Structure formats: structure tokens, C-alpha cells
Amino acid sequence: MSQLNLKKHHIVVIGAGFGGIDFVNHLKHRDVQITLIDKRNHHLFQPLLYQVASASLAPSEIAWPVRHLFRNRKDVRTLMAEVVDIDKVLRKVILSSGDCILYDSLVIATGATHTYFGNDNWAPYALSLKTLEDATKIRSKILTAFEKAEHSKDDKLKDALQTFVVVGGGATGVEIAGTIAELAHNTLKKDFRFLDTTKTKVLLIEAGPRVLPMFPESLSRYTTKSLEKLGIKVLTNSPVTNCDSEGVVFNGERLMTFNIIWAAGVKASPAAVWLGAESDWAGRVIVDSYLNVPSFPEIFVIGDTASVKMSDGSDVPGIAPAAKQGGEYVANVINNKLKKKPHLKPFKYNHQGNFATIGRSLAVIDLGFIKLRGGVAWWIWKLVHIYFLVGIRSRLSVAISWVWNHTFGYRSSRIIVGDTQEKEGAESN
Amino acid sequence: MSQLNLKKHHIVVIGAGFGGIDFVNHLKHRDVQITLIDKRNHHLFQPLLYQVASASLAPSEIAWPVRHLFRNRKDVRTLMAEVVDIDKVLRKVILSSGDCILYDSLVIATGATHTYFGNDNWAPYALSLKTLEDATKIRSKILTAFEKAEHSKDDKLKDALQTFVVVGGGATGVEIAGTIAELAHNTLKKDFRFLDTTKTKVLLIEAGPRVLPMFPESLSRYTTKSLEKLGIKVLTNSPVTNCDSEGVVFNGERLMTFNIIWAAGVKASPAAVWLGAESDWAGRVIVDSYLNVPSFPEIFVIGDTASVKMSDGSDVPGIAPAAKQGGEYVANVINNKLKKKPHLKPFKYNHQGNFATIGRSLAVIDLGFIKLRGGVAWWIWKLVHIYFLVGIRSRLSVAISWVWNHTFGYRSSRIIVGDTQEKEGAESN
Numbered sequence: 130m131s132q133l134n135l136k137k138h139h140i141v142v143i144g145a146g147f148g149g150i151d152f153v154n155h156l157k158h159r160d161v162q163i164t165l166i167d168k169r170n171h172h173l174f175q176p177l178l179y180q181v182a183s184a185s186l187a188p189s190e191i192a193w194p195v196r197h198l199f200r201n202r203k204d205v206r207t208l209m210a211e212v213v214d215i216d217k218v219l220r221k222v223i224l225s226s227g228d229c230i231l232y233d234s235l236v237i238a239t240g241a242t243h244t245y246f247g248n249d250n251w252a253p254y255a256l257s258l259k260t261l262e263d264a265t266k267i268r269s270k271i272l273t274a275f276e277k278a279e280h281s282k283d284d285k286l287k288d289a290l291q292t293f294v295v296v297g298g299g300a301t302g303v304e305i306a307g308t309i310a311e312l313a314h315n316t317l318k319k320d321f322r323f324l325d326t327t328k329t330k331v332l333l334i335e336a337g338p339r340v341l342p343m344f345p346e347s348l349s350r351y352t353t354k355s356l357e358k359l360g361i362k363v364l365t366n367s368p369v370t371n372c373d374s375e376g377v378v379f380n381g382e383r384l385m386t387f388n389i390i391w392a393a394g395v396k397a398s399p400a401a402v403w404l405g406a407e408s409d410w411a412g413r414v415i416v417d418s419y420l421n422v423p424s425f426p427e428i429f430v431i432g433d434t435a436s437v438k439m440s441d442g443s444d445v446p447g448i449a450p451a452a453k454q455g456g457e458y459v460a461n462v463i464n465n466k467l468k469k470k471p472h473l474k475p476f477k478y479n480h481q482g483n484f485a486t487i488g489r490s491l492a493v494i495d496l497g498f499i500k501l502r503g504g505v506a507w508w509i510w511k512l513v514h515i516y517f518l519v520g521i522r523s524r525l526s527v528a529i530s531w532v533w534n535h536t537f538g539y540r541s542s543r544i545i546v547g548d549t550q551e552k553e554g555a556e557s558n
Numbered sequence: 559m560s561q562l563n564l565k566k567h568h569i570v571v572i573g574a575g576f577g578g579i580d581f582v583n584h585l586k587h588r589d590v591q592i593t594l595i596d597k598r599n600h601h602l603f604q605p606l607l608y609q610v611a612s613a614s615l616a617p618s619e620i621a622w623p624v625r626h627l628f629r630n631r632k633d634v635r636t637l638m639a640e641v642v643d644i645d646k647v648l649r650k651v652i653l654s655s656g657d658c659i660l661y662d663s664l665v666i667a668t669g670a671t672h673t674y675f676g677n678d679n680w681a682p683y684a685l686s687l688k689t690l691e692d693a694t695k696i697r698s699k700i701l702t703a704f705e706k707a708e709h710s711k712d713d714k715l716k717d718a719l720q721t722f723v724v725v726g727g728g729a730t731g732v733e734i735a736g737t738i739a740e741l742a743h744n745t746l747k748k749d750f751r752f753l754d755t756t757k758t759k760v761l762l763i764e765a766g767p768r769v770l771p772m773f774p775e776s777l778s779r780y781t782t783k784s785l786e787k788l789g790i791k792v793l794t795n796s797p798v799t800n801c802d803s804e805g806v807v808f809n810g811e812r813l814m815t816f817n818i819i820w821a822a823g824v825k826a827s828p829a830a831v832w833l834g835a836e837s838d839w840a841g842r843v844i845v846d847s848y849l850n851v852p853s854f855p856e857i858f859v860i861g862d863t864a865s866v867k868m869s870d871g872s873d874v875p876g877i878a879p880a881a882k883q884g885g886e887y888v889a890n891v892i893n894n895k896l897k898k899k900p901h902l903k904p905f906k907y908n909h910q911g912n913f914a915t916i917g918r919s920l921a922v923i924d925l926g927f928i929k930l931r932g933g934v935a936w937w938i939w940k941l942v943h944i945y946f947l948v949g950i951r952s953r954l955s956v957a958i959s960w961v962w963n964h965t966f967g968y969r970s971s972r973i974i975v976g977d978t979q980e981k982e983g984a985e986s987n
Contacts, residue, residue: 170705170974187616189971194701197972200748207749209705209974261975272623276599276638319629322636522962522970526955533951541951542618543626545599545638546690 137162138467141222141232143212143400145172145195147449148238148432151456153205158467164230166208166222170194173261174518176449177527179301181264182390183308184272184316184540188261190526193519212239215403217425234427234463237414238456239398241433241447246394251372255296255391258305267390269545271309274388275317276545279324285385291329292386294377296369297393298335299342300485303352305390306333307488310359315538331361334379336368336393341493343446343483348493351502355487369393395447400434409436409444418475420459429462431455437476445478449517454478484510489535566591567896570651570661572641572829574601574624576878577667577861580885582634587896592634593659595651599623599638602690603947605878605913606956608730610693611819612737613701613745613969617690619955622948641668644832646854663856663892666843667885668827670862670876675823680801684725684820687734696819698974700738703817704746705974708753714814720758721815723806725798726822727764728771729914732781734819735762736917739788744967760790763808765797765822770922772875772912777922780931784916798822824876829863838865838873847904849888858891860884866905874907878946883907913939918964 138161142149145167153163171192180186196207211225221229243257256267271293278290291313295306313329320326333340333356339349340356340363353363364379371378376385401408406422407415413436414422420435422428432452437445445451458476465473482496492507494500501509511531518524533539567590571578574596582592600621609615625636640654650658672686685696700722707719720742724735742758749755762769762785768778769785769792782792793808800807805814830837835851836844842865843851849864851857861881866874874880887905894902911925921936923929930938940960947953962968 170701170972187618188975189616189973192973194749194972196749203751206751208709209702210709261973265975272599273638280637280639320623320625320636322632522958522968525958526970529951529954529958539951541955543599543623544618544621544690546617546694 134162138233139164139231140234140236140463141166141230142236142238143167143222144238144240144398144432144434145169145207146175146238146240146432146452148240148452148456149236150195150198151453152236152238152431152460153199153202153456155457155460156463157202157204158464159204160467161204161463163202163205164208164232165195165199165205166210166212166224166230167195168209168211169260170196170209171261172198172519175259177514178258178261178264179305179308181261181542182258182267182271182305183312184268184543185308185534186527186530187542188265190523190530191518192261193523198519212403215400217404217422217428220427232427235429236456236459237400237404237428237430237434238432238452239400239434240452241395241397241411243391244394244396245391248372251391254374255372255377255389257391258301265546268542269547270388271312272543272545275313275321275324275326279321287324288330289376289385289387291324291326292384293329293331293388293390294384294386295331295333295390295392296372296377297391298333298337298340298363298365299392300483302333302335302390302392303340303356303485303487305392306331306361307356307359307486310356310361311488311538312540314360316540316543327360329360331359332384333361333363334367334369334377335363335365338365340365341483341485344485344493344495345500348495348500348502352485352487352493355491359488395433397434400430404428411436419462419473420455420476429459431459437478439478439480446480448483450481451478484513486510563591567662568593568660569663569665569892570595570659571665571667572596572651573667573669573827573861573863574598574636575604575667575669575861575881577669577881577885578665579624579627580882581665581667581860581889582628582631582885584886584889585892586631586633587893588633589896590633590892592631593637593661594624594628594634595637595639595641595653595659596624597638597640598689599625600690601627601948604688606943607687607690607693608734608737610690610971611687611696611700611734612741613697613972614737614963615956615959616971617694619952619959620947621690622952627948641832644829646833646851646857649856661856664858665885665888666829666833666857666859666863667861667881668829668863669881670824670826670840672820673823673825674820677801680820683803684801684806684818686820687730694975697971698976699817700741701972701974704742704750704753704755708750716753717759718805718814718816720753720755721813722758722760722817722819723813723815724760724762724819724821725801725806726820727762727766727769727792727794728821729912731762731764731819731821732769732785732914732916734821735760735790736785736788736915739785739790740917740967741969743789745969745972756789758789760788761813762790762792763796763798763806764792764794767794769794770912770914773914773922773924774929777924777929777931781914781916781922784920788917824862826863829859833857840865848891848902849884849905858888860888866907868907868909875909877912879910880907913942915939 174191199205214223274290281287310331317326367379397412401414414430433447486492492510494506603620628634643652703719710716739760746755796808826841830843843859862876915921921939923935
């Protein structure tokens, strides 16, 4: 049992998302010890989380124990714990247990969470999608709604149970709306006796002027049309002004529904508060061009928690490749420092492209030099995502799930777990 | 959307376990309508539940939506609801929502649950294993214990976190003890830096004189020896007299542990109470030799909820094949009745054998005419269980999980979900 060697340079990494994992993967130095802290025991492949929420994949297909990923790295110790503060002067991370961990270098990669833009009272009604628990909760909610609708004798209630509202027209919103529509219109069609699941209403509500604002306008238009073909009502320029137990309000009108999914707002983790550092409008720590917190060359912030500008003045987007590139860059910076090599050039984000799926057979891809849409894009999307999963086991498992889903319309994870006895105004029978 | 046809004979089935599902599978008659009620939306393959608890399989690999199983049976409607009472005279089933469902024939297949023999206050400390939620809770508990032990500085606490006590030496107890020992001694060995997982203590505590009492004595002895080789301490004639937040008491002594798994007592569902019918010591409804509730020829009870005697005077065991045979038998009884054919012979349980695994490469099988043990028995066990899973998709998925587990010692479902911040006297760090 190796104990912490105090003579070695000790790097503490907070967060085992894409940024934290890639940092550790790239930092290998014999005089370094790494402590990787995360609230959870697993690394989560967040781009596929919506497929857990829609019963296509099982949680364990897109999550891996952090310590298993680094089982062969004796220089890495894993700690499942919650960080509550950072002491920049004494160089220590403070945990919720009261314990402190001293560092020589600190890498913060704590990601982002959802925000209701100050309306936290909407949270119980508008479910968000950031963790595996969120995903299984949404899955249970969707499946339970159909179970209740099957035996509801009140047409108005039945209608509300069969109405799904996705708030937010970004990639997650588009993907979850598409997959709910296909679940209702295809997968579940033969399963019910008193319910026409093809009459299920799915609405995608976006406050801005178009869906997928990070894509070129032509792909946004294509996406809207494709979603409409799947039977989804797409509403743009429609900010939501209320969510409660009976439904959602937008454009001054109330729509009755028990199924609201929140894919609208993202805010950074509280790293800026821990650091007492300057932050931008989304709560992200403003770092210099070396991903350093100004005046603290031993503290780095990467991924969704960092506010970094590109050469054209726009923000580096909060997506997995940006976090991974940040992780790799900081690993090189620290490596160079330890080897007393000259300092690296400033961080430059290399945008590889944007991806989004629309249901189970279409996708849009914008690689800058080329734009793809339709079935071919969808195949590329699948292959790319399989490639980025961890390990042969997961790749095989996800590939089989997708083949089954695509060929037979079958979704293997349609199980309701957790409290199924919730009421929320909707009575069964 | 077909509505309930009041002219047809209406059979209500309560419970979508092995008995209920097999009943519906065997009852096909054009003048019959079936309503299948279950609290949950899924049929669960309970014999493999311990593998979910020990992170080898994912929940969705052993559970299937009930309505999906009968999607091509227009005569079957599925209802996810909780039954709270039965009115035998007016022939109706009463649901927790207050709604009633009238029946012409009633088949009760509500199974069994665990019992703490009157000590329900042990429940928070001694986790039982009957549902998918139970399994993921036990899985999180086991994995969290290792996470906490890794960073515990108190040797006594560390020891208690690394001590697992399984109460009950039946098949479930033996299987879960074996799989925890292998998890600790093999799967997790390389994952920790400050913890020697091979020092994990696993105890199997049985009140009676031997483990696997339903097997011949020679196989019980073999099982005990095999468990001991896996590093498990097997204690027989040791009734547990207390379970609390600090450990377990047996043989007048207290053992400190935070990880107690309860595989000891089984009691029937409250069907006898609903029916106001005579029940045996385990709460099972006493039925006649046609699986009928005396004086109510339209009410049948099958599986773990029924008390049925074999020709030698002993009870039909509470295992899946007995429930399935009961389901098939009652389907034939009702079929004959509807076709005005002569009444069947009394139900005769055909015992096919007992199975239990010991870790990931040994098993014991008692088929009566032949007894098997060791690696061959284990292969047979695997093949039999794969065969009984529902659908090619699940068979493929479970087979892959087992190959990976067996070949690489890898368990894909080692994710902690749910509330990981529970304290229970064990502080991390």
C-alpha cells in the first residue's frame, strides 16, 4: 500500500469528467503524484446521457469507475469526496468531511450544471439531465406517464400525460425531443391497449430565434424540418415564463403537461466562489491564455468551468473536446515546468465540429469545412461516439443496443425504478 | 383501441413474476380477456438479482417491461397498479387508487418478500434483496464501503467497512457471499492505493446446522469448503440476535460491520389477508390440490404465495420452476373449464433440481438422480440461466457480461448511484 510521498510534486485534480481524465492520461512524470477527486465514483460519458433518459442505453453502458480507469497508474490515487472550498494561500482543498488536501499544483475541472435562471422553484417539475440519477428519473417519469395515461378515464388528464415539453433547443434538447417522439410513435406503439401512443405530443421550446444556434442556419432549418417530420412541434422565440405541477407557460399561454424536461440553461460549478476569482456571466472562472488563474500559476481551470476566449473573441464552447484539449494542454504545461523546459504557447482551442442526432436515423454534423446531414451524418455520429467510449466491453455493448434499437425499434432499458407511487396531480385509472 | 369486452370471460392475474407470466403464456382462448396487474412495470428474473447487487449485471439485463412481453397478445391488458384488497363475494380486486376491477376468474401470483422475523427495526442496517432497487442499493453500499475504507485513517473503522456479513445460508446467501468475496479479492485488487482489498472479510451466517439445506449434505459440505477457499468464514448454528448501525450480534458476540445483507427469511405476500383465507406459518394461502382457494373455485393461488404439499407431505419449494408449473397448470384448468372438458388431475409438482453458484467458477447442482459440483456444474448453471432469460437481446448481453467477468475479472456495473452521502457512523477520510 503506497502512501503519499511528500517529496514528490503533488497535483490535485478536481473532477473526473472529460477534462480531468484527459489531464491525468497525459500527465505521466516519475516525480509526480496525482490525487483525482470526484463526488461520484464514475466517469460519465455525458453526450449519450439522453439515451439513458430515453431507455435506449443502460446507465452502466456509459459510466466507468474512475479508479478502474487508472488501476494501472500507481501514481494516481482516486478519492470520492465533495470539495467545498479551496485555500489558495495555504494551497489546500477543503472537503465536506472537514479534511484538507494539500497541493503543489491544482487542476479544476468541475464542469457545469443546469440553471433555471433564478427560478429554482421550477426544479421539481422541469427535470434536468446532468447525472445518471437525473437520467433514470426522467426515464421513469416518461414511462410512468404512459402507464398512467393508459388507464386514465379523464381525457384532459390523459392528454396532459401524453404531452412532453422539452425546454431548450440546443443539442441535448433536440436529441431528447427526437428520441421521446420515436419512443412514443414507434417503440411503444404495440404495447398499449387503451392508448394511442402515436397521438403523443412532443414540443421543443426555444427562447432564441432557432434551434441548434451553434450550427449554421441551414442545418438549424433542416433540424427543425426533420423534427417536425417526427411529429414534434418546434417553437422558437418562446421563452418559458413558468413551470409548475400543472404545466408550462410560454408566450403568455399555459400548456397542461406533467412532463417537462429542462435542457435550457447551463451554469458553471462553484469553482470561482471557492477560488474567490473573477468569473463571467455563466459563473466560469476567467483564466489567462495559459488556463491559469491570474496571479496563481499553480492553479489551472479547464473545461466548462473556465472562461476562455478564442481568437475571434467568442467563448470556447462547453463541449467534451474543449475540455479534453484543456486537459492535455495543462498536462503539457506542468510537464514542461517540471522538466524546466520553456513555457508552452498559449492555449488554442481547435474546434473539430458540432454533432447532434435527430431521432434514431438522422443527424447533423458541422465540421466547418463540410456540413453533413441525414442518414450518413447519423452513421458517422454513431461511429465517432462508439470510438470515444471507454473499453471494448462498452463499445460492444452500446453497438449491440443500437443495432437492436435501429433494427427492431427495441429499447432494452424500459424499466421503471425508484418511487413510482408519486402523484403530481395525475391519478391512474 | 380495444375496450374491455364484457361478454368475454375476464381473468385478472395479480403479479407478473414467473407464475403470472407463465399462466398468461399458456392461457390462450378466444373467449377470454386477461388483465395482468403488477406494482412494477417489469418482469424480473430474480435468480440473477444477486449479480446486479454485486455489479456483474446491469438492472435492464434481467428485467423486461411486462407490456412489451405481451405486445402481440391483444387479449392481454397490462396494468401497473397496487392491489390492496380483494372482495371474494362481489368478485373484485381493489386498487390503492380506490378503483375496482371485476373478475370472473382470479389468479394470485404475488410472490414472497423478505422478513426479519418480527425485527423490522433491523431493516435499515440489514439490506434485503428482492427488487431491482434493493440490488442497486446493495451495490452502492458495497462499493461505497470500499471508497470509504480507502481513505479511513482509523483501523477499527477501516476494518468494519471491509467486513461484509451475509445472513442466511440458502442459495441467495451463498451466491452473494461468493460474489462479494470475488469482487474484493479479484476485481478490485488493483484499484486501490491505500487499501488491501484482499483483506476483506466476508462472513456467511446461518441459523441452521448447514448451508444450502435444500441440497444433499454432501453438496452442503462441498459448498462450505469452496466458500472457505474463497476466503469466506462460514458460521452455522448461529442465529443472529441483533442488527444495528454498528454491526451484528450472534452467538452472544458483537461483530462490527456497516455491511449486512439479509438473505434469511421469506414470507408470502399478503394475499391471504386480502382473501381472508387460511394461511400457513409463512403466510401462504392454503389451497386445495387444484390450487384453488377452498369454496372459491374461481380463485387460484400459485407460486410463493401458495402453500401446496407434495406427495411426501413436504412443501412445494418457493422457486421459479414451481411458480411456472403452477401457472401452466391453472391455465390448463381454466382452459378445460371454458371448453367444458373434464377436470384435470390434481397439481403435481415436478421437481427438476436445485442450483446454486459459488463465486464465478463453481456451482452445485442436485437433479435428484445426479449430483454435480465444481466447474462443470457452473457451466451448466450458466447455460440454463441464459436459456431462461427473455429474448435474444438479453441472452447476448448477459453472455457477454459473463465472458468479460470470467475472462478479465471485469464487472461492468460498478457504478454508485443514489445517495452516496449517507453517514451511518462511517466517516470517510
